[in-house]
Amino acid sequence: MATFRFELNGRPTRNKTYVVYLRVTVGGKRKLIKTMVEIARPCDFNAKCKGENWIRGGVRDAKVLNAQLADILAKAKETYKELDKEGEVTTVALAKEMNTEVVSPSFMAFARERAQMIYDNGGWRNWRKYCGLINKLDAFRKKRRMADITVADMTVELLTRFDNFLHKWENEREPGKLLHPNTIEVQFNILRTLVHRAIEVGIMEASKDPFLVFKYKGIKTIKEKLDDSEMERIINLELENGSLIWHCKNYFLFSYYCAGIRAADLIQLRWGNVTASGRLHYQMGKNHKERDLLLVEQAIEILRHYQREDEKATDYIFPLLSNDAEYAGYVTQADKDRMRPELRHKMYQDISSKNALINKYLKKIAEKAEIEKPLSMHISRHSFAHIAQESGAESSAIKNILGHSNLATTERYMGSFDTSKTDETLRNVFAKKQSSATATEESGATKEEQAIELLKSMTPEQIMAVISAINK
Known part of the structure; x- marks a missing residue:
């Protein structure tokens, strides 16, 4: 089965117009197919329209544009049927057959869609975390003067720049401070989850996963506790x-x-x-x-x-x-x-x-x-x-x-590992050395004799460690 839906590219063209795309999903794999229909304002497009009125009626030549989109949709469905009969139906084959361009989907739109799904499923805590990341990504996009962040934009270079951007982000909970490294790690963990989800649904190739190369790790912190x-x-x-x-x-x-x-x-x-x-x-x-x-x-x-x-x-x-x-x-x-x-x-x-x-x-x-x-x-x-x-x-x-x-x-x-056993070991080792050294000194023994007595109190491993240190 295949599904077809028109959507608007949020990134304007050089002519300040917005292009309508046909989103095709085949076997869980999604692609955007570019159409020749362009509009002046995003608000002139209605993705959830009734009938075939994707371009609102107040737009000049709305009937002509809607007719063009209807023809494109009909052609896509017909092409799908033909490819399906031949057993060669894929989104890429469909786009090629229609002699059109496959473009990269919006990663921002995908992230918002995923956040909404989490909210609808009752994951309120995770929804808040996802919204926090989306807000930061959006601020990063604006600072970089990017109209959108597409799936193709998700590269190691972009993640590196985003990393640098987050290290300058003001901490809302602690005014005057920047984000904690562990908070930044959380942002990248969510982003990595989104990227892997995009791979699962087929809008990104696994080989293009930027997290295969890009790594970020926070710092180890001590959990506060009472004794x-x-x-x-x-x-x-x-x-x-x-x-x-x-x-x-x-x-x-x-x-x-x-x-x-x-x-x-x-x-x-x-x-x-x-x-x-x-x-x-x-x-x-x-x-x-x-x-x-x-x-x-x-x-x-x-x-x-x-x-x-x-x-x-x-x-x-x-x-x-x-x-x-x-x-x-x-x-x-x-x-x-x-x-x-x-x-x-x-x-x-x-x-x-x-x-x-x-x-x-x-x-x-x-x-x-x-x-x-x-x-x-x-x-x-x-x-x-x-x-x-x-x-x-x-x-x-x-x-x-x-x-x-x-x-x-x-x-x-x-907290840190249990130190009781290591503490006791240190006490025993050095108490033994101290007592041996004191006894030999009080007996009036020579340095050589004191050394021999001290060696007698040591384990073979400790003796080898001493010899190794002398030979350095």
Whole structure:
């Protein structure tokens, strides 16, 4: 099967006109075929017209232009039928048979179309990320005085120039600073995903993938986390019962006691997620993984503050989202996946707003507890991983309880690798050397005798290392 649709090239010609193209899709492969129809203004074209009125009626010679487009469409369909009979139908063969030029599709239009698909499928977080990249690409296009960024424009040279452009971009969240290298890495990760998607749908050749050559990697950062003593200061902090700051302390500690449950998941918890056997069972919104956690006594104590006699299983546990909201009727993750895009958008806006409110009060809690680190809900997750590691928990167990797919992610949460064994090794090695050296000095032995005694206390590997160093 083939589909045919007219669309307008967003890049004006030298004569300041806009060319109409016929977009042909055959077997998932898409190409643009140039027509001879040109118009003066983009608003004069209607891609979603009824009938054959692609050029609006107010345009001079609109009837003639529409007739030309209708003829082109008819010819394309007829040519397709003929090629299909011969078993040689492809977009390139179709364009060649029609004796026309195949042009490169708009990458910007493709990116916007993909972002809209993500929005329609409920991926609000990803939609925001895609929109951020599109806005930056558009600003880059304008600065370069490019009418459009086509698929053919996506080269290593363009990515290199875009890289340089991003390194001069002002950081909106931190005025006076530029984008963080890791934020730039995120932009290129999304761009790479778009390029690979373009290859999958057939509007770009795999051999033209610029990311086969172009690479960008951010910098390693240290995940902020609290140690055991800092957590104790928060736990013991006296706050007015029932106050907003008191509630925010409860939210943070409940997340910590539940192995760092993410803020968005905590905000959406319902009483039905608490089992009769004293466990918390829910599905993570980020990756849809199931989590089944034992509720420790400290977590149960927090829940007691929010229990009511008339509570329902579908009611939210914490007083953050309204049980009367329209989206509250979508309980399971499967229900949420079928939510209307605009309703899902509203729900995530409310969740983001509540998360920001909690983080605002966590900063005040940090001040009261004399903690200089930037306290936020997500730090509870990092803190749990770090403190669990310090208590002797295996990395694999921490990985499973956090719901990570990759151990490397867990290790980043815990911080640097476990230094307890290396610390002990250093103490033992140098304590042994020190004691040997002290003993030989006190005995009045010669330097040669001291060296022999010292060598006796060393391993063969250490001796070989000494010999190697002497021979250099």
